[in-house]
Amino acid sequence: MRHVKPLMPSMTRMLHTSALLIFGLFLTACAVNETATVKVGPDGTTQILESNSGLLSASLEITDSKVGYAGNLMKAQVTLKNASRSDLTFRYKFKWLDKDDFEIAIDGRPWTPLTITPYESKSVQAIAPNPTAKSFRIMVQD
């Protein structure tokens, strides 16, 4: 009869670590991106409606927002600041609302990728799809 050698304690630990790593990888694969929404009123004041993304709310600040007009089309500018010590890559998207808060041209604008270096501010702009737009939202997704 052959003698089976028991596993060394260090080997067992290694196996446990590998199992944990694989488990962690599965968790990452299933993670869902979260979204933060900021509403900017016609007077230019910003209001964070939802901020369920821990990463973004801690690292990204909306430092300024402006509303203007190109003819009768609303023009929006939002300044985003990376308040963290590392590069921040995320996507943003503008949504336009009419006077009754109905969204105009749903899916009219794409998610746009943007990278901001540490402590840098970047401005993003958009023009309303038609003259009925009276306010806008900027969605930020990590």
Next chain:
Amino acid sequence: MKLIKISAVVMASLMMVACASGPKISYGDATAVETTTTGFGSTDLQTIAATLVDDLVSFPPVVQMTATRRPVVFVDKIKNKTTEHIDTESITDTVQTKLLKSGKFRFVDMTAVRQIQEQMQFQMDSGMVDPSKAAAFGKQTGAEFMLYGNMSSIVKRNDSTKDVYYKFTLKLVNLESGIMEWAGEKEIRKSGEKSFFSL
């Protein structure tokens, strides 16, 4: 101890089942960022259209020109100077739709000229349409402006990295005077690294 190990294995299996047993086909967000390859993709098309339309409708002389009237525009083909097969008509279609919906411009559709002609011929000659209600020949509006452009790319690669640079230029020319009223450009840079599995 054994119980903990069994629970961990069961939980891991459940996670695997939850991740792997979903439907193979699913609908996604059409406006999501697409990074499958460095080739021209939906995000590039949407970004180009959104940027150039924003640029055109906010250009001060165009704002002034479209304040009281909606000029008629004809869209020419976009020259594809890249090494890829890109449906440039799809880009101009998106630009045209956005401009039309902005209420600033109107368009004549040169891709439907033959069909329009056939329909008008039918209305005039078939004897089936009330002549007083038939669309008359020679009443169509001529375009005042032409929208056209180019698309080019520079591709560089080494053993591990591929870098693609796209440049899309769109121009608006007054057909009568030949003056270029507006030109807009959108540049896109995409980089891709060979993954471990593709080596």
